[in-house]
Amino acid sequence: MSTSSETVTAPAAPAPGAARGTRLAFRSAVLGHPDAPVLDGVDLEVSPGEILTVVGPSGCGKSTLLRTLAGLLPPLGGAAEADGSPLTGPSADRALVFQEDALLPWRTLRGNVELPLAIRGVSRAERRSRAEAWLARVGLTAQAAQLPHRVSGGQRQRAQLARALADSPRAVLM
Known part of the structure; x- marks a missing residue:
């Protein structure tokens, strides 16, 4: 067992008046792939700072919904918006x-x-600086120089979380 006296500095807080969170919305959206729509008629609004959990069985469209909000998959119909503007x-x-x-x-x-x-x-x-701060926050300082195949699945997921948070996004989709 080892102990560490390492000091971890949190990433800088947003500047006063900086936008915190983002409003995400679907308006009568049809989601999926052109040959295989998965969700139809989705109406949803997530307010800035709100935490929303989507629960359902495998294959029901949870990942499709997240990929659309991330802008990786365009809606097949209706609208997907961030702060009132279409996701492009x-x-x-x-x-x-x-x-x-x-x-x-x-x-x-x-x-x-x-x-x-x-x-x-x-x-x-x-x-x-930011990468090291986030790796420390997720407990991966000692693994920072490792390639992904040399660490556990949980450590890879924590590195992925650190990567997502390092750029100070206004919305984190998981």
């Missing part, structure tokens, strides 16, 4: 934590957490 694709404001981990196998856990920040053009030093 993925956005840094909405992070999706996939059911199966979606870590890139050739990147370390730290590299995976840094990825969305790199895509947005965040400086290398800031990316490293």
Whole structure:
């Protein structure tokens, strides 16, 4: 058994007046793939800061609903909106934590957490700082340099959560 005296610094709080949360909505939405609609007539509104749990049996459309809100799957009909505007694709404001981990196998856990920040053009030093802070928060400091196949499934899921939160999204979809 080992102990650690490591100090973890939380990521910076949003600036005063910064937007917190986002309003997500479906209006008479039809969701699924063109050859296989899964949900029809979905009317749903999630207020900023609200926590919503969708429960149902396997195959009922929970992941389809989340993928549509993330902007990865367009609605087949009706509307999907974020803050009153149509969802037209993925956005840094909405992070999706996939059911199966979606870590890139050739990147370390730290590299995976840094990825969305790199895509947005965040400086290398800031990316490293945020990634290390989030890896510490999810208990993966010691595994930061490991490749995904070298850690457990639970550790991969925590790395995926750190990646989703590192870019300070306004909505986290899990």
